[in-house]
Amino acid sequence: METIVETISDYFTWLTLPAFKFTDVLEILILAFLIYNIIKWIKYTRAWTLFKGLLVLLAFSVFSAIMQFDVILWIIRNTISVGIIAFVILFQPELRRALEELGKRNIFPKFISLTDSDENDRFSDKTIEELVKASFELARNKTGALIVIEKDLSLTEYEKSGIPIDAVVSSQLLINIFEHNTPLHDGAVIMRGDRIVSATCYLPLSPNLSLSKELGTRHRAAVGVSEVTDSLTIIVSEETGKVSIAQDGRILRNVDGGRLKSELVKLQKLDAFAQETKLKWQKVKKHLFRNKQDGEL
Ligand SMILES: Nc1ncnc2c1ncn2[C@@H]1O[C@H](COP(=O)(O)OP(=O)(O)OP(=O)(O)O)[C@@H](O)[C@H]1O
Numbered sequence: 001m002e003t004i005v006e007t008i009s010d011y012f013t014w015l016t017l018p019a020f021k022f023t024d025v026l027e028i029l030i031l032a033f034l035i036y037n038i039i040k041w042i043k044y045t046r047a048w049t050l051f052k053g054l055l056v057l058l059a060f061s062v063f064s065a066i067m068q069f070d071v072i073l074w075i076i077r078n079t080i081s082v083g084i085i086a087f088v089i090l091f092q093p094e095l096r097r098a099l100e101e102l103g104k105r106n107i108f109p110k111f112i113s114l115t116d117s118d119e120n121d122r123f124s125d126k127t128i129e130e131l132v133k134a135s136f137e138l139a140r141n142k143t144g145a146l147i148v149i150e151k152d153l154s155l156t157e158y159e160k161s162g163i164p165i166d167a168v169v170s171s172q173l174l175i176n177i178f179e180h181n182t183p184l185h186d187g188a189v190i191m192r193g194d195r196i197v198s199a200t201c202y203l204p205l206s207p208n209l210s211l212s213k214e215l216g217t218r219h220r221a222a223v224g225v226s227e228v229t230d231s232l233t234i235i236v237s238e239e240t241g242k243v244s245i246a247q248d249g250r251i252l253r254n255v256d257g258g259r260l261k262s263e264l265v266k267l268q269k270l271d272a273f274a275q276e277t278k279l280k281w282q283k284v285k286k287h288l289f290r291n292k293q294d295g296e297l
Pocket of ligand 1: 185187201215221237239
């Protein structure tokens with residue numbers, strides 16, 4: 001009997017989980033985040049085709065190992081290092097862009113602001129109204145437009161490529177900016193909060209091969225900036241007079257006023273996590289400020 005109990009308890013000891021530390025959880029989260037972002041990056045670049053090719057090669061290697069094709073396995077083993085160098089050379093532009101994006105990310109999100117504003121919105125309802133009004137007015141006249149709205153990731157890099165404006169947004173101003181044959185009509189307008197910060201900005205073109213061939217550079221630029229930032233871009237087509245939205249590397253074509261408004265309302269609200277963090281941050285600031293004042297007395 002004792003031996004049976006011993007055997008069972010031995011079995012369960014073997015089954016017990018190894019000690020699980022907080023750093024392990026953190027490591028798993030970091031790895032999950034990295035793998036998710038790498039797959040997301042691969043999906044929207046030329047690397048997707050290569051990735052599929054690599055999967056085929058991997059399946060073939062496993063098959064060769066099972067069948068013990070020694071010569072084929074030897075060739076695969078000896079070409080892996082050359083393959084890695086070839087990958088770096090072939091995908092140098094994509095890798096460079098990915099690293100640039102990594103370096104550009106804000107350490108502190110926008111909602112951890114240094115102001116004491118209690119508002120939980122990125123911009124006002126009036127701004128939404130003005131944006132919808134301007135977009136459909138421009139669409140009616142078939143005037144091409146590109147309006148990028150900043151979220152948490154900074155658009156400063158793109159803003160710098162244009163002409164500074166720094167004006168409160170209004171439909172009249174937007175319509176005027178995109179008017180044909182005027183100095184500011186080419187390129188994109190960048191918006192931060194309730195203000196237009198810059199016009200004639202140059203945006204990165206999307207390398208996504210699965211985008212419809214009907215879409216020209218205006219639409220491709222809108223998708224491009226949405227792949228590398230969390231912004232939302234409104235596109236008005238000069239050719240068709242249709243309004244589209246680009247966000248998270250995707251384009252939503254031919255939206256109506258209601259849809260555009262609902263997407264802008266979604267963007268307007270800071271999410272629950274951001275609101276909570278902002279609230280906590282304000283409490284910390286108040287506490288620090290009180291301590292400082294107490295120290296001065
Ligand atoms: N990289 C870019 N960044 C910002 N704006 C751009 C960029 N590329 C093109 N544009 C804008 O798009 C205009 C050209 O649009 P084009 O006709 O090539 O694209 P489209 O997607 O077919 O748009 P549309 O439907 O309005 O014709 C340019 O005059 C410029 O204003």
